[in-house]
Amino acid sequence: MSAITVERLSKRFGAVTAVDDLSFEVGEGAITGFLGPNGAGKTTTLRTLLGLVSPTSGTATFGGRPYRKLPEPSREVGALLEASGFHPGRSARDHLRVLAMAAGIPAGRVDEVLGLVGLTDAATRRVGGYSLGMRQRLGLAAALLGDPRVLVLDEPANGLDPEGVHWLRVLLRHLAAEGRSVLVSSHVLAEMAQTVDHVVIIARGRLVAQSSLAELTAQTGQRVRVRTPQVEALRGALAARGVTVEAAGPDELLVTGASTEAVGRAVADAGVVVYEMRLERSDLEAAFLELTTREGVPS
Amino acid sequence: MTRLFRAELLKLSTTRTARGLLAAALALTLLLAVATLLTAGAEGNAQLGSAGNLRNVIGGSGLASALVLVLGILGMAGEFRHGTVTGTFLATPDRGRVVAAKLAAYALAGVGLALATALAGLAVTLPWLAVKGVGIDLLDLEVGRALAGTLLVGALYGTAGVAVGALVRNQVAAVVVTLAWTQFVEAGFVGSVFPKVARWLPMGAAAAITDPGGRFLSMWAGALLFAGYVLLLATVGTRFVVRRDVA
Numbered sequence: 046m047s048a049i050t051v052e053r054l055s056k057r058f059g060a061v062t063a064v065d066d067l068s069f070e071v072g073e074g075a076i077t078g079f080l081g082p083n084g085a086g087k088t089t090t091l092r093t094l095l096g097l098v099s100p101t102s103g104t105a106t107f108g109g110r111p112y113r114k115l116p117e118p119s120r121e122v123g124a125l126l127e128a129s130g131f132h133p134g135r136s137a138r139d140h141l142r143v144l145a146m147a148a149g150i151p152a153g154r155v156d157e158v159l160g161l162v163g164l165t166d167a168a169t170r171r172v173g174g175y176s177l178g179m180r181q182r183l184g185l186a187a188a189l190l191g192d193p194r195v196l197v198l199d200e201p202a203n204g205l206d207p208e209g210v211h212w213l214r215v216l217l218r219h220l221a222a223e224g225r226s227v228l229v230s231s232h233v234l235a236e237m238a239q240t241v242d243h244v245v246i247i248a249r250g251r252l253v254a255q256s257s258l259a260e261l262t263a264q265t266g267q268r269v270r271v272r273t274p275q276v277e278a279l280r281g282a283l284a285a286r287g288v289t290v291e292a293a294g295p296d297e298l299l300v301t302g303a304s305t306e307a308v309g310r311a312v313a314d315a316g317v318v319v320y321e322m323r324l325e326r327s328d329l330e331a332a333f334l335e336l337t338t339r340e341g342v343p344s
Numbered sequence: 345m346t347r348l349f350r351a352e353l354l355k356l357s358t359t360r361t362a363r364g365l366l367a368a369a370l371a372l373t374l375l376l377a378v379a380t381l382l383t384a385g386a387e388g389n390a391q392l393g394s395a396g397n398l399r400n401v402i403g404g405s406g407l408a409s410a411l412v413l414v415l416g417i418l419g420m421a422g423e424f425r426h427g428t429v430t431g432t433f434l435a436t437p438d439r440g441r442v443v444a445a446k447l448a449a450y451a452l453a454g455v456g457l458a459l460a461t462a463l464a465g466l467a468v469t470l471p472w473l474a475v476k477g478v479g480i481d482l483l484d485l486e487v488g489r490a491l492a493g494t495l496l497v498g499a500l501y502g503t504a505g506v507a508v509g510a511l512v513r514n515q516v517a518a519v520v521v522t523l524a525w526t527q528f529v530e531a532g533f534v535g536s537v538f539p540k541v542a543r544w545l546p547m548g549a550a551a552a553i554t555d556p557g558g559r560f561l562s563m564w565a566g567a568l569l570f571a572g573y574v575l576l577l578a579t580v581g582t583r584f585v586v587r588r589d590v591a
Contacts, residue, residue, distance in 0.1 A: 058591075062469075086412065088396070089591070092590070092591065095434060096433070096437045097430060097433060097434075097525070097589065097590040097591075098589040098590065098591055099587075099589060111435060113437040113438070115437070118434065118435070118437055119434065119435050121495050124434055126430050126434075127427060130426070130427040130428055130430045130431050131426065131427070131428065132355075132359055132426045132428055134359040134360055134361070135355075135359050136358070137420040139358035140352070140360070140431075142354060143351050143355050143358065144351075144431055144435050146347055146350055146354055147347060147351035147432065147435040147436055148435040149347050157526055187431060239383075339402050
């Protein structure tokens with residue numbers, strides 16, 4: 046069973062459709078990146094998933110139940126939604142004590158999670174004096190308070206320095222290794238590429254792609270670079286197979302949308318000489334840009 | 345429910361807002377008590393040591409209740425102001441229970457603040473009267489009623505503040521709207537143009553609890569009417585909070 050199931054979810058704010066007939070699933074025990082440009086509807090989707098925003102139509106469930114129907118939500122789902130959710134005059138420890146009290150979590154857990162996110166030394170300081178990075182850590186501590194099996198994190202890397210982003214990656218991998226399911230949103234793809242197992246990409250509130258990271262980079266923007274003295278002969282053979290070919294130099298072709306196997310067979314059929322053939326894998330960034338602009342969305 | 349109630353009390357005790365308002369209420373109550381004692385018996389004021397005099401000292405002329413109202417507004421609208429409402433509703437998705445716990449917690453806070461100011465007023469008054477050689481009977485029914493009324497008003501104002509904060513989620517707007525209503529609409533306009541209507545409005549009804557008879561209703565009628573207003577505000581406010589998106 047999926048940890049999270051979003052089915053035909055739509056949310057309109059007046060004339061604006063923030064989420065448009067969106068469906069996707071988040072598998073158990075893996076990290077799923079929830080990606081899209083700013084304004085794509087990521088935060089609205091996550092807030093709807095967590096029962097803070099009512100959907101116009103559709104459902105979002107955790108193991109079949111909507112968040113608001115979970116008997117002990119903090120023990121099943123941990124969420125980090127925004128850096129500003131703190132009273133500036135309250136200390137980090139008191140903030141977590143309040144949440145623990147409301148959720149029926151033993152107070153001893155507060156110091157555990159403070160240690161887990163590295164805030165033990167700053168625990169009694171008022172949050173008003175915290176940096177953005179420290180607030181993100183406190184938000185993560187709040188998400189982990191109930192030792193939940195599922196984590197929903199909205200842009201957790203925002204405000205973290207490079208060291209902090211590295212720390213976050215290690216933490217997320219550690220949490221997934223413990224069997225937890227993580228849904229993590231981001232508009233900065235570089236920080237996610239090394240961390241996620243699966244991706245759900247949205248643009249303009251709609252699903253653009255859902256796949257494993259490996260599949261995504263393979264199916265989008267994968268190009269084969271071929272160096273041959275018989276450019277025109279090979280170009281004709283490839284074009285006959287319905288493959289996009291462009292010249293990359295006097296003796297080079299760039300083939301888009303075909304595997305190396307397919308190009309190899311075309312080479313054999315055409316009987317051309319090949320000096321070099323190389324698969325160019327694009328990174329997540331390129332795949333993302335390609336997918337979201339294909340939908341006509343400037344990113 | 346108990347854990348939500350305790351969580352609300354923990355929220356109250358872990359910022360400086362409640363302590364600051366309590367300090368302000370105590371300081372102003374002491375000032376007013378001294379003023380009341382100094383001017384007792386002059387220009388139609390109640391005689392020193394009389395029931396009316398003691399009532400003014402204990403009730404602080406409704407000063408504590410105004411601050412309790414602000415405390416309640418900040419307690420509810422402040423959750424939206426600081427975004428803590430997200431964590432609150434994530435921990436307890438049943439928003440109706442959250443608002444109910446808050447209403448109860450701020451009723452208790454209102455009682456606490458009213459009791460503290462009443463005791464502060466008495467702490468100045470009793471030695472003052474002893475020095476002046478005025479004997480009073482603290483077990484007098486009027487004194488007991490004044491104290492009970494002050495505590496009841498504190499509880500209802502705390503609840504009313506939370507209800508207003510639920511209706512008007514912008515805390516500055518909520519405080520401004522409340523002050524505009526109590527000071528200008530009710531006390532100013534209606535009080536001077538339609539004085540007979542004023543006793544039926546919320547502040548008029550609340551005033552009857554600590555200052556019954558005369559231009560106000562009886563204590564019980566005022567208490568019931570004010571409680572009715574608070575219940576109405578709380579019901580509508582809760583529906584607002586339950587239905588609206590937390591975006």
